[in-house]
Amino acid sequence: MLRIRGLTCGYRDKRVLQDIDLEVCKGESFGIIGPNGSGKTTLLKSITGMTRIFSGEISFQDRNIRLMDRKELARHISMVAQMTPSVDMTVEEFILLGRLPHRKGFKLFESKEDILRAERSMELTGTEGLKERYISEISGGELQLVLIAKALTQTKDLLLLDEPTAHLDISHQVGILDLLTRLKRDEGLTIMIVIHDLNLASEYCDRLLLLDRGRIRRLGPPQEVINYRDIEDTYRTTVVVDKNPLSNKPFVLVVSEEVKKRWKG
C-alpha cells in the first residue's frame, strides 16, 4: 500500500531522515519507535507531503505522492496529529471537517453521505454521546477519540497517528489502541503509529520501525526489534527485556541509576 524508497527528507536545508526504505501493507499496524528527535514525526509528515524531500520516493497505491494533489492525498491518508485544538466548534462540526477533501470545487455544505460517514465514525469510536458538546469541554481521552473519529471520517485507507496515547492514563491508552486494533480488523484500516511507550508498541503493532538519529536501526516484528542491545544502544539507557507470558510479545523494563550501581557493586 505504501512504499518508501531511499527517502532523505527534512525541513529547509536540514536532513532529518536519511536512506529510509520500507513498505507498509494494507491492513497492517505499523509502529514507529525511537528516541526524541530521531525523526518519527518527520516520517509521518513526509507521507503527508509536509517535509522537503531531498531524494527518494514515497508512493501510495503505486502512485508517487508528489504527483498527487493535496485534496486527493487527503482523501486517502489522514493524520491524527498531537494537538489540542482551541476552536469554537461542537464535536460533530469538528468531525465533519474530515469530509473537506471529499467536497468537489467550492461546494460549501455537507452532503447526506458526509453526515452518514461522520455518524458512522462517531459510532465506531463511541463518540455519539459527545456530538453536541464543544471541543473545549471534553477531556483528553475523549479528544483523542474525537480526533480518530475525524480521521476516520476523512479516510478509511491509511491513518497516521502521532503519539495518540501521550498524556493518557493506562486505561485510556489501552482503550485507544484496542479501538485502533478493532478498526484495523473490522474496517480494513492501515495504521502507522508513532508511539513512545515501547511496551504498547510491542503489544499492539504487527511490525515496528526503530529509528536512531534519522536512520533505520531495525525493522521487523516486535520480537525482532525489541531486544535489549538495540534498545540500549538507541536510547542510551539500560533496560531489561522480557516476554509477556500472555501475549508472548517482548516488554521493556527500565533500570534506574541507583539499581545499576547496586548491581555493579
Next chain:
Amino acid sequence: MTLFLLSFLCLLFSFILALVTGSVSVSFETILSILKGDYTGLESTILLDVRIPRIILGLAVGGALSIAGVILQSMFRNPLVEPYTLGISGGAALGASLCVILKARGIVPDISMPVAGFIGAISVIIPLYLINIRSGFLKMEGLLLTGVMISFIASSLVMLLLAISRAEELHGIVFWIMGSLEETEWSLISIALFVSITCLFLSYLFANAMNAFVLGEEEAANLGIDVERTKKILFLLASILTGCSVAVSGIIGFVGLVVPHFVRLATGGDHRIMLILSYITGAAFLILSDTLARTVISPIELPVGVITGIAGGIIFIYAFGRNRLKGQ
C-alpha cells in the same frame, strides 16, 4: 436561521432609524413619498443626498471591515488581529495626509482624498506581501510583525506631517483620520459597495478553508487545503476590503475587531455562518453608530469612530462577561 433573521431585522431597523432620525426629523410617510418621487422638498434633499448615501456607505464599510476582521482572525488564529493591525490603515492615513500637505486635494476635489488613501493602502500592501513571501510561502508571523511595524512607522510619519502642517491642513488631516461616512460622491459609494459585496462572495467560497485554518496550517493541509494559495487569496481580499474602506471613510476603529468576536460568541466558529452574519451585523452596527454620531449632540456631529469604540467596547465586555458567567 433565527440568528440570520434577527440580524437582518437589526439591519432593517438601523436603515429605518437612520432614515428618520437627524437634525430634521422625517416621518415615515414622507420617506415613502420621497422614494416614490412624489415629494421634492427639503426633506427630499436631506434624505437622497445625505442620509441614503451614508446608509449605503455604512453598509459597505461596516460589512467590509467586519469580514476583513473575520478573515484575518482565522488566518492568523489570533482573535486580537483586526483590519488595521497590518498597517494598511496607517498607509492610507499617510496617503491622505500627504494629499492635504501637498495640496493635491484640488486636483479632483471629490475623490482626491480617497484616491490618495487607497494609494497609501496599496503602497503598504505590496511591500508587506513582498517582504514576507519566501520561496512561494507567505510567512504569517512575519506578516503580523511587519504589519505592526509599518503601522507604527506610518503613524509616526502622520504625526510628523501633523506637526509641520498649518492649522487648516491640520484640521483636514485630523478630520479624515477620525473617520466619517459623510461622502456624497456616488461613484465612490458604488465602488465601496461593489468591492465589499464582491469580496464577501469571494471570501465565502473559502469559508471551509477558514474553518480548517483555525486548526493550524498543517492540519488545514492535511485536510486537503492548498494552504499557500488560500493564504495569499485571503490576504489579498482582506487588504482590498480594508484599503477600500479606509480610503472612502477614513479610519473607523473597532468594527473589524468587535463584530467578529460578538458574532463568534453568538454562533460559534463556523465561517459559513460567521461571514454572512458578521457582514450584516457589522453594517447594522456602523449605520446605528453613525446615526448616534449625527444625533447625540446635534447639530454637532461626532466622529463615528468614537461611537464605534465606546459602544462596541461596552457591548463586547457585556456579551463576553455574560458568556463567561454562563460558562461557569
